[in-house]
Amino acid sequence: MAANLATPKLVDPPAGLEREPLVANQRSIGWISDAVSRIVEEKTPVWWWCAFIPSLIMLGALGAMLAYQITTGVGVWGNHHPEMWGWDIINFVWWIGIGHAGTLISAILFLLRQRWRTGVNRAAEAMTIFAVMCAGIFPAVHVGRVWYDYWLFPIPTNLNLWPQFRSPLMWDVFAVSTYFTVSALFWYIGLVPDLAVIRDRCKTRVRKMIYGIFSLGWSGSNRHWSNYEKCYLILAGVSTPLVLSVHSIVSLDFAVSQLPGWHTTIFPPYFVAGAIFSGFGMVLTLLIPLRSMMKLQDLITMRHIDLMCKVTLATGSIVGYAYTMEFFIAWYGGNPYEKFTFLNRAFGPFGWSYFIMFGCNVFVPQLFWFKRCRQSLVLVWILSILVNIGMWFERFVIVVTSLHRDFLPSSWGYYKPTWVDVTTFLGTFGLFFTMFLLFLRFLPMIAVSEVKAITPQADPHHPLGGAKGWHH
Amino acid sequence: MNGAMKFGMLAEFSSPADLMHAAEKIRDAGFRRWDVFSPYPIHGMNQAMGLKNSKVGWFGFIGGCTGYTTGMVMIWWMNAHDYPILVGGKPMFSPYFAFPPSYELTILFAAFGSIIGMMLLNRLPRLYNPLQKIPRFAKVTHDSYFLCIETTDPKYSEAETRKLLESTGGKNIEIVED
Numbered sequence: 001m002a003a004n005l006a007t008p009k010l011v012d013p014p015a016g017l018e019r020e021p022l023v024a025n026q027r028s029i030g031w032i033s034d035a036v037s038r039i040v041e042e043k044t045p046v047w048w049w050c051a052f053i054p055s056l057i058m059l060g061a062l063g064a065m066l067a068y069q070i071t072t073g074v075g076v077w078g079n080h081h082p083e084m085w086g087w088d089i090i091n092f093v094w095w096i097g098i099g100h101a102g103t104l105i106s107a108i109l110f111l112l113r114q115r116w117r118t119g120v121n122r123a124a125e126a127m128t129i130f131a132v133m134c135a136g137i138f139p140a141v142h143v144g145r146v147w148y149d150y151w152l153f154p155i156p157t158n159l160n161l162w163p164q165f166r167s168p169l170m171w172d173v174f175a176v177s178t179y180f181t182v183s184a185l186f187w188y189i190g191l192v193p194d195l196a197v198i199r200d201r202c203k204t205r206v207r208k209m210i211y212g213i214f215s216l217g218w219s220g221s222n223r224h225w226s227n228y229e230k231c232y233l234i235l236a237g238v239s240t241p242l243v244l245s246v247h248s249i250v251s252l253d254f255a256v257s258q259l260p261g262w263h264t265t266i267f268p269p270y271f272v273a274g275a276i277f278s279g280f281g282m283v284l285t286l287l288i289p290l291r292s293m294m295k296l297q298d299l300i301t302m303r304h305i306d307l308m309c310k311v312t313l314a315t316g317s318i319v320g321y322a323y324t325m326e327f328f329i330a331w332y333g334g335n336p337y338e339k340f341t342f343l344n345r346a347f348g349p350f351g352w353s354y355f356i357m358f359g360c361n362v363f364v365p366q367l368f369w370f371k372r373c374r375q376s377l378v379l380v381w382i383l384s385i386l387v388n389i390g391m392w393f394e395r396f397v398i399v400v401t402s403l404h405r406d407f408l409p410s411s412w413g414y415y416k417p418t419w420v421d422v423t424t425f426l427g428t429f430g431l432f433f434t435m436f437l438l439f440l441r442f443l444p445m446i447a448v449s450e451v452k453a454i455t456p457q458a459d460p461h462h463p464l465g466g467a468k469g470w471h472h
Numbered sequence: 473m474n475g476a477m478k479f480g481m482l483a484e485f486s487s488p489a490d491l492m493h494a495a496e497k498i499r500d501a502g503f504r505r506w507d508v509f510s511p512y513p514i515h516g517m518n519q520a521m522g523l524k525n526s527k528v529g530w531f532g533f534i535g536g537c538t539g540y541t542t543g544m545v546m547i548w549w550m551n552a553h554d555y556p557i558l559v560g561g562k563p564m565f566s567p568y569f570a571f572p573p574s575y576e577l578t579i580l581f582a583a584f585g586s587i588i589g590m591m592l593l594n595r596l597p598r599l600y601n602p603l604q605k606i607p608r609f610a611k612v613t614h615d616s617y618f619l620c621i622e623t624t625d626p627k628y629s630e631a632e633t634r635k636l637l638e639s640t641g642g643k644n645i646e647i648v649e650d
Contacts, residue, residue: 028615029511029512029614029615030614030615033511033613033614033615154546154550160554160555161555162550162551162554162555163550164551164557164559165547165550165551165569165570165573166551166559166560166562166569168572170573171572171573171576174572174573174576174577175572175576178576178577178579178580181580181583182579182580182583185583185584185587186583189587189590193512193613196613197511197613197614199613200610200611200612200613200614201610201614212599213597213599216591216596216597216598217596217597217598217599217600217601218596218613219509219598219601219603219604219612220509220510220511220612220613221507221508221509221594222495222507222508222509222510222513222514222517222518222521222523223507223521223523223594224594224596225510225513225514225517226513226518226523226526227526227527227528227589227590227593227594228513228590228594229513229526230525230526230528230529230586230590231528231532231586231587231589231590234528234529234532234582234583234586235583235586235587238532238536238579238582238583238586239579239583241575241579242576242579245572245575245576245579249572252572449511449512449513449613450512452511452512453512453513453514453515457488458488458512458514459488459515460487460488460489460491460492460514460515460516460517461489461516465487465488465489466486466487466488466489466490467489468489
């Protein structure tokens with residue numbers, strides 16, 4: 001037995017079952033830093049300006065809409081009795097859900113030792129942070145008098161009043177602000193070694209100083225790597241319960257209320273699955289064009305796309321299960337108000353939105369069962385956009401259909417957004433894309449050091465890493 | 473002092489496996505103040521260098537405990553002690569409604585703790601490093617592997633150490649000035 005252990009035999013997997021390598025074409029370690037740093041170093045491409053200028057204009061529109069809303073009042077939105085939450089909360093939940101895929105990729109897949117995460121985690125984490133920024137705008141301004149927003153935080157004021165922690169809205173303040181802070185820190189800690197990569201390639205002194213300051217004097221020392229990896233592991237370990245809690249708490253904003261259609265125990269897991277689903281939709285929407293425009297097909301390979309499609313399929317199916325189970329419980333629970341709300345949701349005046357939601361979130365991702373669909377980039381890209389549309393409508397269905405026919409039929413109405421609602425929402429895309437494009441231009445969009453570490457050349461026990469025979 | 477202070481002796485290696493074998497030899501020779509440098513964390517290098525488990529975990533743990541306690545005590549003090557207001561007949565304090573914010577603060581402070589711990593243990597940020605005077609060392613973040621033994625190590629001697637580094641396969645051996 002001991003003799004057998006001393007000389008293990010490598011058995012190659014049978015033909016057709018080998019895994020595709022995560023870095024295609026056996027690229028060298030140096031090639032990886034060249035390919036990623038090049039994006040930051042070369043002249044700004046024309047397409048970047050073509051995307052950046054419209055984004056800036058949309059960001060300007062966001063500023064104008066917020067200024068109009070803040071100076072005039074929440075009445076410029078379509079919210080009215082009984083529809084006291086409209087596009088503002090829909091957009092908040094939608095954006096924050098988008099962020100969840102970034103944390104899933106960076107934290108949960110790290111703990112699960114899914115090595116393919118390294119190709120996509122940096123861009124996905126950036127997406128998380130910018131999406132949470134967009135999300136944060138809505139709860140901040142929907143209170144109407146934004147200058148009192150600081151009442152949300154436990155700071156001593158001359159009122160001598162404290163926040164009321166029995167409300168889930170207060171939990172949400174803590175969940176979202178912690179989520180933003182920890183995601184940003186996790187992202188930055190991951191960036192430190194890669195900023196050092198760019199620092200060491202800089203040609204001008206000013207650039208070298210700026211990247212030098214932000215890379216904290218990183219030298220690649222193994223004593224540093226040892227503490228760094230432990231820190232990264234803990235951040236992944238705390239981000240995992242964090243990401244699950246954030247959307248659970250967002251769902252409690254609804255579930256803790258007494259409103260039929262909101263007051264359900266299935267909400268926390270259903271919201272988390274939906275969030276990851278929509279986030280993967282957004283990651284695919286962003287990365288499919290980027291990988292070809294930036295010639296990163298060897299780092300974001302078809303295998304990455306394939307795996308992300310599978311996660312989308314899995315979470316989309318969980319969401320489909322939740323929709324069905326919710327409907328079943330509305331009947332099985334025997335509560336007439338609940339039953340009315342659900343029948344009204346699917347067949348009432350907003351029935352069209354229910355079917356957009358169901359079609360885009362449950363039926364569309366089923367195409368990902370087929371390998372041919374997962375390998376057609378155009379199809380995957382179109383489906384990923386449909387997923388985003390579907391998930392926006394999911395929040396629309398939850399918020400609008402539950403509210404528009406309350407217990408008092410005299411106040412029933414039909415909800416319509418105003419042009420300010422629509423422009424504000426489009427404006428958040430301006431904010432998101434402005435931030436994302438600046439990220440692409442100034443920071444390494446792929447985790448260079450992490451991708452290097454998963455190549456066979458980096459493994460000291462692999463022949464490509466210089467190993468001569470078996471070691472240890 | 474004769475001229476510039478000497479910081480240490482730097483050797484370059486051509487592959488992660490070579491670097492790891494060299495690290496094992498330096499460890500077995502009983503050196504203490506030395507380090508290896510690589511573009512990415514090399515698996516098994518901590519054992520090859522004889523490093524103990526990183527202490528960052530303790531910082532994260534203490535941070536997390538602090539966060540949870542802060543949340544619970546803060547909510548009790550604000551809602552049940554300093555300014556109690558009865559809302560919907562609910563208790564002034566209950567660990568159930570205080571849990572979600574305390575849970576978030578656990579995570580927030582654990583993250584702060586582990587990052588502060590990592591910075592303290594690594595002595596970062598560091599704006600000066602004598603190794604950055606060596607032009608070749610800029611390649612360490614690209615695709616090169618280095619090992620450096622500091623002159624302050626009790627076992628350091630210019631001739632012996634050079635011989636040892638040569639025997640482990642080190643190339644481009646040179647003295648780094650501080």
